[in-house]
Amino acid sequence: MIEKIVGIIIPPACREEVLGDLRERNDGVQLFIYDALRTIPFVIISRIRRTTDSVVLLMEAFCCYVSFLAAAWVLQPSIVATREGLLRLAIPGAIALFVLVLADAYANPRKKSFLRPVLAVALSFACVFVVHMTYPLLPGSMVAIGSGVSIFFLLVLRMLFPPMADRPQQVQGPAFWQKQEIVAAGVLKATAAIAGILLVGSSVPDRLKGPVLGMAIAVVAIYMITRRI
Amino acid sequence: MKSESVGQFEQLVLTAILSLRDDAYGVSIHSKVEDLAKPKAVSLGAVYVTLDRLEDKGYLASWLSDPTPERGGRAKRFYRLEALGERVLRESAVTAKRVWQEVGRVRGWLKSCRSEL
DSSP, X not given: OHHHHHHHHSOHXXXXXXXXXXXXXXXXXXXXXXXXXXXXXXXXXXXXXHHOOHHHHHHHHHXXXXXXXXXXXXXXXXXXXXXXXXXXXXXXXXXXXXXXXXXXXXXXXXXXXXXXXXXXXXXXXXXXXXXXXXXXXXXXXXXXXXXXXXXXXXXXXXXXXXXXXXXXXXXXXXXXXXXXXXXXXXXXXXXXXXXXXXXXXXHSOHHHHHHHHHHHHXXXXXXXHHHXX | OOOOOOOHHHHHHHHHHHHHGGGOBHHHHHHHHHHHHTTSOOOHHHXXXXXXXXXXXXXXXXXXXXXXXXXXXXXXXXXXEOHHHHHHHHHXXXXXXXXHHHXXXXXHHHHHHHHHO
């Protein structure tokens, strides 16, 4: 019974060997549970790392945020004018992506289905709606339109870049070869730096904006020059 | 070509797999790594994470065995060192040897300094 419960928590891709190892190492139930509690978080994190393509995840996050931003722009532009409003627009996308990452990690690689990407996206936005029902952060119409546009973008992205578990495995090929690569990693770093500067700039008082922004730009420039981006 | 390098824990896992030969699976690798890392305790989860990472890098290959009764009818996942993994392990061993030689040289120099004083 306990083994079955523990088995549900372990991602199916590595359930067989992890459960077998835990059973072999531990005779008693208490030891089995203790060992499982110590081991399973690592197994889940490792599976998430294997199934998540950081570049695709970044694209998905961007699509979700832009969708909710566009919905807010059309339905209630006052939300876009405040920093708190901009932050609230990121929450549904964050929830959806969190569920999507978990759905990818818990996908069974032995069971291939062309419907899986669609179901994973549908599940993630179902969770967004459940959260919205219990704790509404945005108007219902905004969540509905933002989710609809996000679902469309995510499905297109998933058709172009299928989840790692659904991609054909290369014979003897390291798995990271299949992940997307940013041609110039410096572009990503520069974008992150600009975002950081803007974030710093928006949160300091007006009289300190000049010196703080100047210092932030100088620090980033020195970093980029010394690391040659 | 970009040079590959592995961390200390990855070296321990690769060494354990190399020494276990045909019997390298989760439990046996973990106990071997614990032996090598003494007195440090090593968690089974950390071994799994490292095995996955090394497999992704192409240093290891894995396959599932037939189910065995002592494991409740569950299969074992066996690991084998690939050529790339062997090369990386050899390179890190050469680096460790070089470091140790340097330490020995500095120690000798320090000893000679002390004796002169």
